Amino acid sequence: MSLPFFYAEKISAPGTLLALDEAAVRHITQVLRMKKGDRLCITNGRGKMLTAVIREQHKKECNVYIEEESDVPALQPRVTIAMSLLKNASRFEWFLEKATETGVNAIVPLICERTERTHFRIERMKNILVSAMLQSRQSWLPELSEPVSFATWIGSTEASNKYIAHCMHTEKTGLPGVAGLAGNKVIGIGPEGDFTPVEIEKALHNRFVPVSLGDTRLRTETAGVAAAILLRIR
Amino acid sequence: MSLPFFYAEKISAPGTLLALDEAAVRHITQVLRMKKGDRLCITNGRGKMLTAVIREQHKKECNVYIEEESDVPALQPRVTIAMSLLKNASRFEWFLEKATETGVNAIVPLICERTERTHFRIERMKNILVSAMLQSRQSWLPELSEPVSFATWIGSTEASNKYIAHCMHTEKTGLPGVAGLAGNKVIGIGPEGDFTPVEIEKALHNRFVPVSLGDTRLRTETAGVAAAILLRIR
Numbered sequence: 001m002s003l004p005f006f007y008a009e010k011i012s013a014p015g016t017l018l019a020l021d022e023a024a025v026r027h028i029t030q031v032l033r034m035k036k037g038d039r040l041c042i043t044n045g046r047g048k049m050l051t052a053v054i055r056e057q058h059k060k061e062c063n064v065y066i067e068e069e070s071d072v073p074a075l076q077p078r079v080t081i082a083m084s085l086l087k088n089a090s091r092f093e094w095f096l097e098k099a100t101e102t103g104v105n106a107i108v109p110l111i112c113e114r115t116e117r118t119h120f121r122i123e124r125m126k127n128i129l130v131s132a133m134l135q136s137r138q139s140w141l142p143e144l145s146e147p148v149s150f151a152t153w154i155g156s157t158e159a160s161n162k163y164i165a166h167c168m169h170t171e172k173t174g175l176p177g178v179a180g181l182a183g184n185k186v187i188g189i190g191p192e193g194d195f196t197p198v199e200i201e202k203a204l205h206n207r208f209v210p211v212s213l214g215d216t217r218l219r220t221e222t223a224g225v226a227a228a229i230l231l232r233i234r
Numbered sequence: 235m236s237l238p239f240f241y242a243e244k245i246s247a248p249g250t251l252l253a254l255d256e257a258a259v260r261h262i263t264q265v266l267r268m269k270k271g272d273r274l275c276i277t278n279g280r281g282k283m284l285t286a287v288i289r290e291q292h293k294k295e296c297n298v299y300i301e302e303e304s305d306v307p308a309l310q311p312r313v314t315i316a317m318s319l320l321k322n323a324s325r326f327e328w329f330l331e332k333a334t335e336t337g338v339n340a341i342v343p344l345i346c347e348r349t350e351r352t353h354f355r356i357e358r359m360k361n362i363l364v365s366a367m368l369q370s371r372q373s374w375l376p377e378l379s380e381p382v383s384f385a386t387w388i389g390s391t392e393a394s395n396k397y398i399a400h401c402m403h404t405e406k407t408g409l410p411g412v413a414g415l416a417g418n419k420v421i422g423i424g425p426e427g428d429f430t431p432v433e434i435e436k437a438l439h440n441r442f443v444p445v446s447l448g449d450t451r452l453r454t455e456t457a458g459v460a461a462a463i464l465l466r467i468r
Contacts (some may be wrong), residue, residue, distance in 0.1 A: 041328070073326060075449070098459070103450045143381045176410075176468055214467035216337045217307070217370045226463045233448035233460060234410055 003051065004032055005137060007130045011044045014066045018042070019057060025062045028054075040064065045141030047132060075103045078100050078184040079231045080159065082108035083224040084191035086146055087116040091200045095130050095221040099142060100132035101226040106143040112150040114193035120147050125221045150188075150195075154202050159186040162209045164203040165223055167194045172212040175230050187211070187227045192220055237285070238266055238274045239371060241364045244374040245278045248300045251289060252276070253286055259296045262288075274298065279367060279375030281306050306373045309337045312392065312418040313465045316342035317458045318425035319381055321350040327362050329455040333376060334366035336462040340377040344383040348427035354381050384422075384429075388436050397445045398437040399457055401428045406446040409464050421445070423457045 006024045019088060029032045036057055042064070049072050052064035062083070070184065081104050086092045092109075099107055099209040129141050160183025163175065167190075175187075188195075188203065195203070200210070213226045240258045249269045254262070262268045270291055276298070277283040283306050286298035315338055326343075333341055341363075345351060356378065363375050393415025397409065401424075411423075422437065423430075429437070434444070448458045 057277060098456050101450060101452050101456050102448065102460070135453065138450060150362065174468065214336065214374060214463075216335060216466075218335050222335050223331050223460060226336070226467060229448075229460045229463045230467060232450075234408065 002137065004028070004034065005134050006040060006042050007045060007134055009044060009081060011042060011048060011050060012066055014050075014069050016066055017063050018052065018066055020064060022060070025060060028062055029057065030058060037060050039067075042066075043139040045130070045139065047074060047139055049139045058214070067082065071225070074140050075232070076104060077103045077178040077182065079228065080104070080106040080108065080157075080184075080205050080229055081162065082110050082153060082157070083221055084110045084112045084115045085117040085120060086192070086220055087118055089118050089220070091131055091221045094223045096128045097132040098124055098225045099228045100138075101136045102225070103138065103140075104135045104142050104228045104232065105140070107145040108145045108153060110150050110153060110188065111147050112113075112191050113196045113199060115191045117121065117147070117210055119147045122146060132193075147223075150199055150204070154188070154208070156198070156205050157169040157186055157206075159184045161185040161210040162206070163187040164195070164200065164208040165189050165213050165227065166200055167217065168197070170210065172210045175211045175213055177197050178190075178209070178211065179230050180234060187231065188229060189220060228229050236371065238268065239278060239368050240274060240276050240443065241368055242276050243278060245276060245282060245284060246285075246300055247460045248303050250300055250435050251297050251417045252300055254296045254298060258292070262296055262401060263291065266362075276300075277367070277373040278316045279364070279373065281308060281373055283373045290367075305461070308339060309466070310373050311416065312393075313462065314338070314340040314342065314391075314461055315418060315423065315458055316344050316351045316387060316391070317423040318346045318352060318454055319351040320426070320454055321352055321457070323352050325453070326407045327359070329339065329458045330362045331366040332459045333462045334363050334372075334458070335370045335437045336396055337372065337374075338376050338462045338466065339374070340379075342387060343362060343381040343389060345381050346425050347433060349425045351381070356357075356380060361366070386432070388422070388440050388442070391420055392439075393418045393421040396440070397421040397440040398442040399423050399445050399447050399461065400434055401451065402431070402434065404444065406444045409445045409447055409461065411430040412443070413464050414446065414468060420452055421462060423454060423459045426438065426454055429446045435450065
């Protein structure tokens with residue numbers, strides 16, 4: 001049975017005490033009913049995995065003694081999914097959860113020509129990433145950017161392999177066929193109304209390879225998850 | 235711009251009139267505000283694609299004249315996802331939607347030893363499949379079974395390639411490596427607590443190949459979608 005697992009943005013070194021945050025304290029006290037002497041794991045979402053033991057525990061406070069620390073390497077090669085924001089926020093959140101479970105390294109919310117955007121609440125989105133990371137017992141949080149315009153992103157992204165997924169009936173390579181190439185990968189996924197011809201042209205100009213995600217028409221968030229799965233699960 | 239697309243379980247031949255059901259009539263009248271002479275597409279979810287024109291249209295009734303019929307072949311090779319029911323019904327429903335978008339041929343809800351099941355409402359599930367099929371403009375509905383016990387299913391399923399995805403640290407083949415094999419494929423996905431050792435043993439006894447879905451720990455519904463994507467998108 002795995003030890004209970006928590007996230008702490010700021011951690012301390014083995015041999016020191018760490019005060020857990022309010023949410024963690026509430027969960028430890030009221031849900032798990034843990035007590036002094038119980039052990040737990042903590043990650044900082046940047047590859048550090050700590051084991052700790054509860055030293056002091058009150059209703060609103062919990063201090064743990066850090067016993068051991070280990071470093072978990074980030075998943076390689078690096079996978080970045082850049083995806084249009086969606087009108088339906090819960091669909092975008094579903095994508096964030098699944099992309100994190102799959103082990104995507106970075107997520108970039110895009111504002112494209114045809115994006116029907118909603119208000120993007122980055123703190124809420126980060127909480128979803130943290131929950132998904134803890135659920136899947138990983139120790140790396142995907143890097144989540146603030147939303148960026150397609151035009152800005154397309155000309156400034158660097159990666160060994162750059163892909164753009166669109167629905168127009170032009171020459172495209174199947175993503176499975178290139179997913180095994182060495183080197184970091186980034187893929188752009190458009191809004192429900194697809195990228196515009198001008199956006200696709202800009203992508204080609206910036207050396208993005210047009211790719212297909214199969215023969216069926218996927219919703220945007222499904223395409224995002226499909227890309228994460230095909231690029232990460234080899 | 236695509237024609238509005240509807241589902242009718244029972245259709246008729248070109249040259250005849252078809253009365254659309256209540257839900258379709260409501261959508262045509264109140265949402266799309268279509269009128270006599272407007273065209274639409276209809277599928278029966280079994281590969282038939284019809285074009286039709288509205289002949290009569292009232293508030294609670296709409297009769298269309300079937301103009302043309304075409305046959306769309308089912309996606310090959312055949313892919314069946316058998317997955318444990320989930321305590322959280324909306325997560326199971328997300329899986330149904332994404333599996334349909336991806337073009338899975340059949341879905342079998344499983345009751346495993348560790349399944350924490352909720353009441354399974356097959357009509358509601360079928361409506362989700364229909365919506366996803368129409369959204370992705372396909373003409374084949376995944377076949378959806380009533381829930382079946384793992385023990386019954388494991389001994390009675392026939393396919394060229396049978397896979398079982400589990401989380402135990404034993405010898406497993408990566409699913410991407412076998413996904414390109416010819417022939418029909420079926421894969422079993424277990425509940426959040428995983429299959430039991432006895433269930434895995436039964437699977438091996440029935441010639442299921444144990445497979446891995448990558449290096450991270452996926453939720454059940456994520457594993458189901460990952461399997462659908464890896465088996466269907468080549």
